[in-house]
Amino acid sequence: MKAVSRMLVLAVALAAAQVGAQEYYGDFRPDAPELAARGPLQVGVRTLVAEHKDQLDILHATAGQPNPRYSRKLTLEVWYPARLAAGQKEHTVYTDVLGAGANDPKRPNTPFQFNGRAARDAAPAAGQGGRYPLVIISHGYPGSRLQMSYLTENLASKGYVVVAIDHLESTRADKAGFPSTLLNRRLDDLFVLDTVAAWAKPGSGNFLAGVVDADNTALIGYSMGGYGALNAVGAGISASAVAYVPGGSLAINQQGNQQYEAQRDARIKAVVAFAPWGAANQVWDAAGLAGVRTPTLFISGDQDDVAGYKDGVLKLFEGTVHADRYLLTYVGGRHNSAPNPPSPAAWSNFDDFMAYSEPVWDSRRINNINQHFVTAFLGIQLKQQPFQSYLDLPPLQADGTAKPDPGLWKGFAKRTALGLEWRHLPAQ
Numbered sequence: 001m002k003a004v005s006r007m008l009v010l011a012v013a014l015a016a017a018q019v020g021a022q023e024y025y026g027d028f029r030p031d032a033p034e035l036a037a038r039g040p041l042q043v044g045v046r047t048l049v050a051e052h053k054d055q056l057d058i059l060h061a062t063a064g065q066p067n068p069r070y071s072r073k074l075t076l077e078v079w080y081p082a083r084l085a086a087g088q089k090e091h092t093v094y095t096d097v098l099g100a101g102a103n104d105p106k107r108p109n110t111p112f113q114f115n116g117r118a119a120r121d122a123a124p125a126a127g128q129g130g131r132y133p134l135v136i137i138s139h140g141y142p143g144s145r146l147q148m149s150y151l152t153e154n155l156a157s158k159g160y161v162v163v164a165i166d167h168l169e170s171t172r173a174d175k176a177g178f179p180s181t182l183l184n185r186r187l188d189d190l191f192v193l194d195t196v197a198a199w200a201k202p203g204s205g206n207f208l209a210g211v212v213d214a215d216n217t218a219l220i221g222y223s224m225g226g227y228g229a230l231n232a233v234g235a236g237i238s239a240s241a242v243a244y245v246p247g248g249s250l251a252i253n254q255q256g257n258q259q260y261e262a263q264r265d266a267r268i269k270a271v272v273a274f275a276p277w278g279a280a281n282q283v284w285d286a287a288g289l290a291g292v293r294t295p296t297l298f299i300s301g302d303q304d305d306v307a308g309y310k311d312g313v314l315k316l317f318e319g320t321v322h323a324d325r326y327l328l329t330y331v332g333g334r335h336n337s338a339p340n341p342p343s344p345a346a347w348s349n350f351d352d353f354m355a356y357s358e359p360v361w362d363s364r365r366i367n368n369i370n371q372h373f374v375t376a377f378l379g380i381q382l383k384q385q386p387f388q389s390y391l392d393l394p395p396l397q398a399d400g401t402a403k404p405d406p407g408l409w410k411g412f413a414k415r416t417a418l419g420l421e422w423r424h425l426p427a428q
Contacts, residue, residue, distance in 0.1 A: 076166070124207055185221075
């Protein structure tokens with residue numbers, strides 16, 4: 001009997017590997033909502049490195065040496081509208097890493113590969129009527145710049161330049177102490193924005209020169225990436241949260257700190273926060289959340305046991321009172337509302353599989369729904385596209401159910417919006 005079970009597991013894994021070899025993450029399912037469809041533009045992808053010099057090395061700070069410095073080398077994956085050469089195809093193979101960081105014998109760092117629908121190093125395509133808006137992607141802890149390729153490729157096909165960051169000391173390959181992630185997420189986001197803005201200038205010598213409009217930027221963050229995105233747009237952390245790191249170094253991200261307030265960046269026009277971490281851990285108080293004035297789309301599962309829902313994401317949604325904001329909730333969903341589906345390579349390790357999978361939701365279904373709502377939201381905020389009707393959905397009743405039938409949501413085929421809740425609160 002055990003031999004039969006092992007054979008069944010092997011057969012399932014083999015079938016999954018065959019499917020994974022033939023499909024691309026983010027492809028349009030028959031039940032996908034309308035705006036999930038890939039856009040009309042061809043997509044290119046390149047890997048770049050940006051070095052943020054003379055930064056505080058918080059993981060090596062001591063009482064005797066409170067201000068050690070180092071350079072943060074950030075690997076960036078850049079997706080963009082492309083002009084393909086003869087014979088060039090929209091296909092690449094990404095290499096990422098499974099595991100929970102270095103030196104974990106139960107989940108060793110294991111490279112794996114998956115397909116991407118983008119042409120490696122293709123020439124950029126000129127934008128019609130101007131440059132393309134910029135979208136910066138920030139992964140979870142630990143995670144990687146490739147964690148949401150289903151969304152990055154989709155957005156590039158719709159006329160965005162998308163830059164995803166490998167945050168140093170916060171990826172699955174190089175996971176290190178949590179204080180680095182707490183301190184550096186906002187700083188990395190703003191540094192990458194400045195770097196891309198410099199690359200975008202005519203004559204910079206970078207392939208993005210004249211291609212991207214960094215004055216028209218959105219931040220998309222997942223989990224700790226959501227924490228960093230909110231921190232970047234005015235959600236200064238509380239005084240009690242500063243104590244999470246000895247020595248007071250987190251005060252640079254604190255609400256009311258003059259240096260922090262001076263670094264608000266008007267180029268950031270929108271935020272998408274997937275399962276943002278922090279509220280359930282008292283990272284923000286009411287005054288800190290009130291500092292957000294940037295339109296924000298929150299996306300979460302109502303069973304999120306990492307970021308929290310009622311005491312976490314819902315609290316953030318309700319507390320960012322000066323921002324126009326939306327909340328998409330996956331009923332029965334947990335924390336993995338943002339990433340690609342689990343690779344077949346993850347099937348042999350339960351923890352690796354569960355780092356991507358959702359117990360009661362199909363990940364490809366979540367991916368399509370995310371593509372739909374992010375397309376509508378960013379289209380409104382960055383491109384002034386006429387997508388507001390996709391966000392003006394039936395209100396919730398007191399018991400949390402939608403009225404009328406959620407199958408009547410614009411862009412969804414009848415009976416396909418089940419399991420979703422939608423909320424909107426305007427800025428006060």
